[in-house]
Amino acid sequence: MKIDRLRKIYAVTSVLFLVALAISPLKDYFTEWRSIQKNFNDSAEKLPVKVNPVNIGLQQIWNRELNTIDRCITCHLGISNNKLKMSNQPFKTHSKIYHDIEKLGCTICHEGQGLATRYEEVHLPTEFWDQPILPNRYIESSCGKCHIGEKLSSTPTLNKGRELIEKLNCASCHDIPGIKKSYTLTLDGIGNKVLNRNWILSWLKNPKHYQDNASMPNFLLTEKEIVSLTDFLMSFKSFGEGINLEPLPDVYHKNKTNEDFIALGQTRFREARCISCHSVEGKGGKLAIDLSKVGSKAKAEWIYNYIKNPRKFQSKIEMPQYGLSDNDVAAVTAYLESEFVDWDNDENESRDHTPLPNFFEEGLRVFNTYNCGGCHTLSAKGITDNRGPDLTAIGSKKLYQIDWGKADVNYTIYNFLESKIREPRVFDESARMPQFSLNEDEVTAITTYLLSLKQTKLPANFIRKVDERTLNSVQGEAGKIFQKYSCFKCHSLNYAGGSMAPDLTIVGSQLNTKWMKEYFKVPYSIRPIVEERMPNLFISEKEVETLLNYFNTILISDSLEIPNGLLQNRAEERGKGLFKEKYGCQGCHIIEGEGGYVGTPLDDAGDRLKPAYLFSWLMNPQKYKPNTIEPRTGMSAQEAFDITSYLLTFKKPGKQ
Amino acid sequence: MKFFYWISQTKIWESVFRTKLPISTNLDRALVIFNSLSLHIHPIKVRERAIKFTYTFYLGMISFFLFLVLTITGILLMLYYQPAIPNAYENMKDLKYVVSNGNFLRNMHRWSAHLMVISVFLHMLRVFFKGAYRPPRQFNWIVGVVLLIITLLLSYTGYLLPYDQLSYWAVTVGANIARYVPLIGEELSFLLLGGNNIGEYTLVRFYVLHCVILPAFMVMLIAFHFWRIRKDGGLL
């Protein structure tokens, strides 16, 4: 080749060489985050409020304790600037939280790749980063990483998830931190309880067919498995040692078709507010089973015995033991037998059935395979504890540990959990997990809770673990009564327990003893628009005394008091003005027959409430009930005292 | 141009390049080589056929240039690298996302390394099929074979340094092969890994091998290789 031609080539390659070397620095200069920052500075000038421009450059939050580096704030420039509430992402102010974002960083809650500085790699699921950014619907799971077992008012989804997991008794098969196995119903004597095997057959096929709100999930059993399991269960006739069915009293046999007798049963059924917990044809409480077809399910003898003493058969059942007389119970039984019948049940079908020779082994195998023993006890030899996977750190399960089968989902841990909860057999046909019929909100809630179960190396000072002892702290006589009437199914103590009824932590300081005594006798609905009310448990006078004594000595607060030095005279008059004019309380509360339906009527406030509590409540309602909608008006102590004085004048004349 | 001319006549220019501009006669051209380091590598004159692209495909030269690029990018990458767990991996993320041109440097280093393995192997094939190992170049062929092995070892030790899944398991596979060496297999693998499994010590060991020991051998042998080419007739 001629040297001249080489010189020309040399000239060309030299230029290309320089150009090539310049590309990468230029690319660096025009990188995405840099233009976003310039964009921020440009738009900051146009804003009506003064927003300081930022210095162009990478920014990051280094959390030394967690050893995380989050570069999110390189683009999310407004997270801690209150003036940018209305702007769009990525400059929007962070919604209000109780933590210092600039110290804590972002990925501790949001996950994702904090180190990355390119949009896709930070926000979208990428191949080699196991924890992509957490969709907002699960964000509360991150709260649960530190607030273990705490019921925060700002984490409704997480709380709901925990409640659902408790309610669905997931802990019977899985180890889930913070969740205890909630119920174990015995199946002993089931062969003697049910009228015939048809009920078990249809129940096993799909519990939801019998009852919409059945807590037992559908195990998707095959026809063969159902038959052998049914025969297996029907062979258990004994309720256990020394537990026998009392024969129905003569009064039942005599009167079971007598209309007056049935009417008495119906009256007692209503008074006891059985439908607070039970439902009848879809109406009523969701805490216990549906009673619509109970007459075709269980023998009358069993129903009679069960109402008399539920814990004789199910030692852990939460149904209260009502103080009804034998006659009343017989009447209720007659009422149930006459009204709550499944007219489609064909009794003849089951009579001719002869079980297969190996039904017992086969049934036991099915029983063990699906870990029926997780929720039910049964006095049979050969029952094994055949639990499902441990979920202690399910939230940090690595993607490679998951067998995705042929499921068509994006490979993320939350997609795995959601799909699995929604449709347990989606990844593996032979999985054992049963089908719970959950709506999307419930699936999200459960997923959120499960995601919060991380195998974190969070520093100890981050963890806020709640003591679990509160519920069992009620000891002695009162404790027994609490248990007998299953108070904590509805009420809570230190916000642990049921969520249907008010918290009882300081009930002794809140309510007047006299009023409570009356209320135990005839509970009524305190709020006009809420139908739910406490059932009449027919608690004996002695037990009520014990309870009230316990309330007034233990369940009290020392901090409730009205400060000295407030103007006493004409307080009621001023209070009336404040109540009606300044604060417009009647918007929600009924008084003298007028007012809104949202709050509690206050016509009997003087009977019901203790002054110090009423005063303190007015000062700061959220302190006593974090999620109440009553506004914290910021009224002065004098004003609160005046309103208290005014309200205390309202007493029901008849009750005096 | 005047300025350029003036520069070329200064004492400083002369002290650096020795040859004065203009270079217009063959004597001047000879002096450029004669007065410079390239005398140790190149003769003053070469056969025209030997420097044709189709004769050698410049494979040796390309290999050397790739090594040069690898050295430069490698030294720059060393500035950001800590041979520790998990810092090593985090450093890769930093290179990718934060360091100016970090991703570019890493890409250059990685792809040059792969290309160098290919070019060295092709260079060997070319030398073989051209019969360029024949006397008096037998020993230079052996040096070349050693250089090929060092290239592979350099590439292999560098493979672990990002400490991601890919590197960890690739190195595990390699280290398992070492275990099969009769008699001393276990000890060899222990020596290589600095333990029974890949860990922090392996990382340090591979780092030192990759950045100090192997490059040192490489440089020495390359120098020797070049010197032998020249001594054994080379391009003339």
Next chain:
Amino acid sequence: MMNEELFQVEESSDSKVVTRRVAVFPQKTPVKFEQQRPPEKIVMTFPSLIIREVICFQVVVIVLVIISLLFDAPLEELANPQNTPNPAKAPWYFLGLQELLHVFPPVVAGVLIPFCVIVALVVIPYFEINIKREGLWKENQKKTFIIFSSIIFMLVLILIFFDVFSIAVPTLLIYALAVLPYFVKKKSPFINWLSQLSLAEWIMTWFALVSLILIFIGTYFRGPGWSWVYPW
């Protein structure tokens, strides 16, 4: 005036003839005179070679820059000793070895074969057969054919015994090409070219082809448990 001086370039005075080596006297080989070749053109190193080197360097860098801008170096998640990927693959240049490891006993594939390859490479320049590099079919064609065929036959038999078709097939392919001149006597440029290739060249071609195929298979055709998969 000065500029003229600067660019006054003498017409090339590259000499046309230069003394060159005509004979080598290695210790063991007989004295052999190289054929007289027409004298070669000689050029000045500067600039003829130097400019080529600089261009070569620049092209190498440009190509690298383009590759680096287009393709990102792989980076997976942090190494996790608990998570063994299936299959765990060595760097690509060792995949041929890993492929061998899959079929032969570890000592053979992992130690013996690499050792033999290195030894074979090292000793190449010391074999007379390599120095002479005479065509495979130059003399005693029948004997060569029988020995060559039987060795290949044994080799292929062993390979098939171990189910290594990935080596057996290219071996047979090379064999077919190597024996082609023995059967086809018709003169054609291709046959002539084949017939003048030496045994050493055939072996090296075989080695290069097998390495290439094994690396290719290891990279693209091996899935979980080192089973055969198709990349598409």
